[in-house]
Amino acid sequence: MAGEPSLTFRVDGARFAIPAASVREVARVPRLTRVPHAPASLIGIGNFRGAVLPVLSFATLLARPRGDEARILLVEDGDPVGIAVDSVEGIAGEADVAAEPVALAPLIAASFARAAGRRGARGGLAAAQVTERRDQIPLLVFAVGGQEFALPLGAVEEVLRLPRDVTLLPQAEAAVVGSIALRDTVLPLLSLATLLALPGAAAGARAPVIVVRIGAHRFGLVVDAMRAVERVPESGVDAVPAVFNRGGAEARIQAICRLDGGRRLVSVLAVDHLLSDALTARLLQSSEEKPVVANARDEPAEQFLLFRVGDGEFGLPVAAIEDVVQVPETLTRLPKAPAFVQGVMNLRGAVVPVVDQVRRFSGVAARGAKRRVIVVRLGAMRVGFTVDAAPEVLRVPVSALRNAPELGGAETRVFERVANFADDQRIVLIVSPRELLDRTEQDMLAAFGPEGAVVQP
Secondary structure, X not given: OOOOOEEEEEEOOEEEXXXXXXXXXXXXXXXXXXXXXXXXXXXXXXXXXXXXXXXXXXXXXXXXXXXXXXXXXXXXXXXXXXEEEOEEEEEEOOOOOOOEEOOHHHXXXXXXXXXXXXXHHOOOOHHHHOOOOOOEEEEEEEEEOXXXXXXEHHHEEEXXXXXXXXXXXXXXXXXXXXXXXXXXXXXXXXXXXXHOOOOOOOOOOOOEEEEEEEOOEEEEEEOOEEEEEEEEEHHHEEEOOHHHHHOOOHHHEEEEEEEHHHXXXXXXXXXXXXXXXXXXXXXXXXXXXXXXXXXXOOOOEEEEEEEEEOOEEEEEEXXXXXXXXXXXXXXXXXXXXXOOEEEEEEEOOEEEEEEEOOOOOOOOOOOOOOOEEEEEEEOOEEEEEEEOEEEEEEEEEHHHEEEOOOOOOHHHHHEEEEEEEOOOOEEEEEEOHHHOOOHHHHHHHHHHOOOOOEOOO
């Protein structure tokens, strides 16, 4: 390193130096997203001026104890990467004999067990490998006033939780809950129970909000509880009986959906008929909503179901999901089932094996009513995966999606992309459906029994 400028920094009380030319920037530690099963040195991925980069602990690379890592060196020595250090001293014009020179590339290569061919596996969208079931209608099912309703999934932009801070609108109508800031707009919030003249629970701090677009504007519909994402055969959706069309309120229902063999009837709402023109105009005037960019809706986007395992948040393409249901009170264990299968559940008469994803995502198993089973079709099989919660559906512009940076060995292949929400410094790891089970597990499940076997009543 003699004769060239070097950047010196401290870790665990010791001084080190690397070529200054390899350092693009020195930054503060951003909000980091943890990557399950990553090498020990990879402490997370972060957003640096719109770029998603892996961040490694320099102390861990050298097998030293980690201290107060307050600075990140953005290094371009091969693939861009962030290196977390305790402090940065400065740039010296010549080699600093008191600082130990370090070659980063060999340290990083030794820490990462790079998976052969992983780069070549990227590039295509995970959803491209999902076969669309054109004879099925995807619906988002939720509860309002003790009844179940649904919206076509294509009419839903996202699902979020009602924040604690809601701005009340002056002289608002009974259906108006208030407004919140949502990225580039002020989002009016409406009580769907009031719109439908139903008794509804008081809007709590964690009430679900379904964001829909009516005309050129977005509104948030506050509901009592989320139920599931259901894919319903076209034969299971009936036209509204003629008697329902006699009143304006009833016209808000566009179809009746039969679930669980006809034992559950769910009313499918017509988004465009939920609000009158007069109410829409008053809401927009009161909320002073910023104009919506004309082509914002036309920007290519994908929908993802966000779920949690432990303290981690992940996303799965909605196109890959067949159902999202509550974890049954009991799962039936069958003889000779693979050890990784928690049991099987009865999903509308079919046997579906259920796999716990806690080990895959390095979480701690949770308990309670929020646990969900996400049912995904992998080739010819349907498999359920238990997660701690599945609270949101997000519509993510393609411009916010990135290929995941190199994250380590085979266990991290499940994370193929990231959704980079720069506004709130939030990064969500996107799961590749085809990697939820490795090849051995898929073969064991296939040998376990035919998919879709009917449960005898």
